[in-house]
Amino acid sequence: MRAPGFWFHPPERPGWQARVLAPLGWLYGRATAWRLGRGNPGDPGLPVICVGNLNAGGTGKTPTVIALAGRLRDRGLKPHVVSKGYGGQLVGPVQVDERAHRADETGDEPLLLAAFLPTWVAKDRVAGARAAKAAGADLVILDDGFQNPLIRKDISLIVVDAAKGFGNGRCLPAGPLREPVAQGMKRADAVISIGSEESQKSFEKQWLMDILRPRIKGHLAPLEMGMDWAGQRCLAFAGIGHPEKFFATLRGLGADVVGEVALSDHQPLTKAILNRLESQAKSLNAQLVTTEKDAVRLAPEDRFRVLTLPVRLQIEDWQVLDDLVDRLTLRSDRLTQVATPENGG
Secondary structure (H helix, E strand, C coil): CCCCHHHHCCCCCCCHHHHHHHHHHHHHHHHHHHHHHHCCCECCCCCEEEEECCECCCCCHHHHHHHHHHHHHHCCCCEEEEECCCCCCCCCCEECCCCCCCHHHHCHHHHHHCCCCCEEECCCHHHHHHHHHHCCCCEEEEECCCCCCCECCCEEEEEEECCCCCCCCCECCCCCECCCHHHHHCCCCEEEEECCHHHHHHHHHHHHHHHCCCEEEEEEEECCCCCCCCCCEEEEEECCCCHHHHHHHHHHCCCEEEEEEECCCCCCCCHHHHHHHHHHHHHCCCEEEEEHHHHCCCCHHHHHHCEEECEEEEECCCHHHHHHHHHHHHHCCCCCCCCCHHHCC
């Protein structure tokens, strides 16, 4: 399902649909607060960094997890990811094997993350974190789960798309929020806003006074793969939170995007869909191109038929995150030693 346009109207002009649905949004926010208040967080036995969001849909959590994992490894830590495995069938805890598992078993995000660091799918996040610890993790990155009250979190990061912000500031179904901004910020340690400099300025103007939390700025940049996109005729397809951003990135690289197909977020990519897309691309004399997250939902034998454009999160300044990890290690007896980037750990 595509997010309705009125979700992203300015908060001061939310539109009639948001006003009509406002009572339901208020009830949703109250229900989330009640559920969070009644939670009894389990202790997984090792530090947990939660990478979550307030918005429903894509905000850039997966690239954030990849970038954060790399930074933690540079500091000498051994992070594992624990995910609920949205869209997958496995209950877990089970460690994801990107060579053996399929997206319909694990969900697309864990399958992608497993190519970068040990990743676990577990509907019970505490059990997943304990399994990761038993396998050698000294720290867990919780992929999503900011609204899950059943696991203790040591650091909570909220990821937000700077261009979209927090939409019209209202809760589902009146807006895109899983909980009110003020309510979520009380539990957050920092906010990571992802977008261009222009988007960052727009985000600051609209939301800076609402977050009152350390803010980290970053942007997504295409990974250099030696591919010359200039003039390449492409039929681009994506089933992510905001596929229009992927299409714009391709154009920014000089690709001639002659067709765009926006699929539903996490939509299964069956052979029938791929055949239809391939037929459409052939009629346009174009090459099929998609995102990394979409590519893992293709059958392994079909991936060669599609080009992939990987992107990576570039953090402007790591100091806020480094300080949070330093404070975590100082108050935790679970991490006995942390190397710093300066000493080559």
